[in-house]
């Protein structure tokens with residue numbers, strides 16, 4: 001009998017939680033955010049509750065308002081290697097930018113993580129939205145949005161060929177014959193393109209998953225087309241069921257146009273839950289965190305996401321919608337559009353908008369008892385809006401424990417989430433097939 005369609009749940013770890021003021025809260029763990037055992041323990045909790053993966057964002061810049069908020073970024077692949085040694089099943093997804101890295105090195109890093117974790121690596125592919133990043137990589141300016149995606153497409157062609165450059169049976173490792181590898185099954189990739197020239201092959205054999213799972217975060221028109229062509233899981237931000245349903249249907253339709261099975265793409269919106277035994281208690285908990293918001297930080301975040309500088313404006317006055325330039329550089333990024341939609345839909349004051357964004361930078365923030373959270377998750381899952389969620393606890397570790405101990409059992413009881421792992425790789429957890437090598441049966445090998 002076909003097993004019932006099951007949710008995928010990732011634990012998206014921000015050092016002390018996703019609420020921008022979490023570091024100021026009495027439950028905060030900011031004193032542990034450079035301690036490897038802290039992250040190993042968080043991942044072990046996620047594994048104990050049978051989550052699909054832990055997920056780490058990344059950005060090659062220091063937020064220019066670190067004065068008011070914890071915005072450390074440990075390099076996620078390094079961190080996941082340490083987590084791999086302390087876990088056996090939980091998937092390990094790291095964000096890395098196609099704009100500010102080189103394909104050969106990135107292919108090595110993720111191949112190593114997939115080998116060392118016995119097949120649990122996933123790569124969240126981003127093109128980087130922070131313009132400041134260019135200053136750290138010798139570029140005169142941040143490449144335009146469409147150019148970032150053009151580079152990203154070529155980038156994916158290169159790393160896919162590198163991860164496939166050793167056929168699965170290239171490794172012989174026969175001390176008797178003295179043959180370590182069958183070089184007729186190891187292939188140069190000889191890539192020469194607009195952005196990259198890479199000969200290859202990779203200097204490590206094909207990994208347990210063949211390639212890391214391709215996750216992607218970017219929901220603009222370019223981002224959607226990119227996701228439909230390459231992504232196996234998509235992290236996305238939606239405030240409403242209708243917006244998530246439109247995105248979900250569009251991606252699955254575009255995937256068919258690339259002759260891909262829509263079931264081989266998991267769409268995972270972010271959800272940031274404030275959980276308590278009653279609605280009043282949950283609202284009070286959210287207010288407690290929002291009371292710690294510092295406008296200087298929030299307005300700097302808003303400026304980064306919309307290009308608007310609102311210093312000097314009355315926080316309790318209406319948001320100056322007329323100042324937003326929807327055609328400018330920000331106009332193409334999906335997060336910008338999401339914020340404009342909130343403003344047009346809810347007509348918030350400036351203070352109300354920054355409170356809306358404080359929870360999780362524009363992701364879905366929901367407060368209520370466990371049953372309400374589970375009901376909403378089930379509604380999105382069963383009504384064409386999500387295949388699962390990136391769970392973004394407002395604070396850690398308590399925010400995760402509440403979700404795992406109070407919401408997951410309800411989802412499990414409803415038959416919506418696994419009781420145990422059926423396999424040990426990230427592809428097993430997501431129900432994704434292992435890709436054959438592009439070179440299987442190829443004629444040319446390394447000269």
Ligand SMILES: Cc1cc2nc3c(=O)[nH]c(=O)nc-3n(C[C@H](O)[C@H](O)[C@H](O)COP(=O)(O)O)c2cc1C
Pocket residue numbers: 056057058059060095097125126127128129130217218219220221222223224235236237332333334335
């Ligand atoms: C849900 C989501 C999460 C993202 N996370 C990151 C991240 O961790 N690091 C980063 O540099 N960019 C991140 N981005 C930005 C995009 O990857 C990318 O940089 C792009 O400019 C924005 O994509 P879009 O315009 O196609 O939506 C994220 C975007 C989305 C939609």
